[in-house]
Amino acid sequence: MQIRTVIFATGNPGKMREVREILSDLDARVMSMREAEAFCEPEETGTTFEENALIKARAVAEKARGLWPGLLVLADDSGLEVDYLHKKPGVYSARWMGEDTSYRLKNAAIVGLLEGVPDEERTARFVSAIAAVFPDGTEAVVREAVEGIIGYEERGENGFGYDPIFYLPELGKTSAEIPMEEKNKISHRGKALRRMEEVIRAYENRHRQ
Numbered sequence: 001m002q003i004r005t006v007i008f009a010t011g012n013p014g015k016m017r018e019v020r021e022i023l024s025d026l027d028a029r030v031m032s033m034r035e036a037e038a039f040c041e042p043e044e045t046g047t048t049f050e051e052n053a054l055i056k057a058r059a060v061a062e063k064a065r066g067l068w069p070g071l072l073v074l075a076d077d078s079g080l081e082v083d084y085l086h087k088k089p090g091v092y093s094a095r096w097m098g099e100d101t102s103y104r105l106k107n108a109a110i111v112g113l114l115e116g117v118p119d120e121e122r123t124a125r126f127v128s129a130i131a132a133v134f135p136d137g138t139e140a141v142v143r144e145a146v147e148g149i150i151g152y153e154e155r156g157e158n159g160f161g162y163d164p165i166f167y168l169p170e171l172g173k174t175s176a177e178i179p180m181e182e183k184n185k186i187s188h189r190g191k192a193l194r195r196m197e198e199v200i201r202a203y204e205n206r207h208r209q
Contacts, residue, residue: 003135003204004070006030007038009060014160019074021184022193026200028072038064044077049091049129050141052077061133070135074196078128078189080162082150084114084121093162107154107165114150119169122149126166126175128188130196136207140199144191148175158183 006028008019042059046052056075079093089096129143154164156176163176184190
């Protein structure tokens with residue numbers, strides 16, 4: 001069973017650029033849920049990234065069912081875990097301090113909460129769980145992460161969200177200072193998308209037999 005259409009459950013243009021870049025080898029049309037006229041905002045009631053990703057994927061799959069041939073729906077739930085803050089903001093990363101609060105203010109708040117905290121206690125990670133609902137209704141979820149520390153100020157223009165304060169010591173840069181092509185190779189979402197691409201190809205191979 002060939003996958004001909006992929007809907008990624010996001011309206012974030014920055015995220016869609018990343019998704020299209022990584023999934024460009026798939027022989028399928030890749031669209032956002034807005035482009036596919038399947039926009040929805042289900043209540044994210046899960047307590048884990050995996051649960052929330054599945055909630056979103058199932059909701060979009062239900063809305064888009066019958067509209068597109070060979071439809072695969074993907075959804076991610078991503079967030080920042082700061083160890084010093086007991087892994088907050090975590091699954092509430094997008095809603096932390098309010099959904100309408102700018103990330104400049106959110107980033108400043110996190111940096112402020114870590115004032116005076118040494119590097120070794122500023123450990124953090126970006127986590128991404130990606131859920132898939134396949135054309136036959138079967139589901140899969142993968143999870144990846146990238147480790148770093150919280151920086152002391154915002155740096156860089158290449159990212160979005162918490163990228164400007166997420167510092168990667170081995171590169172000497174924040175996530176927002178890394179070119180997109182390089183970022184896709186090491187980012188939490190990039191790693192998760194590549195793992196999901198393997199799951200997708202395995203699904204297609206099974207259904208060719």
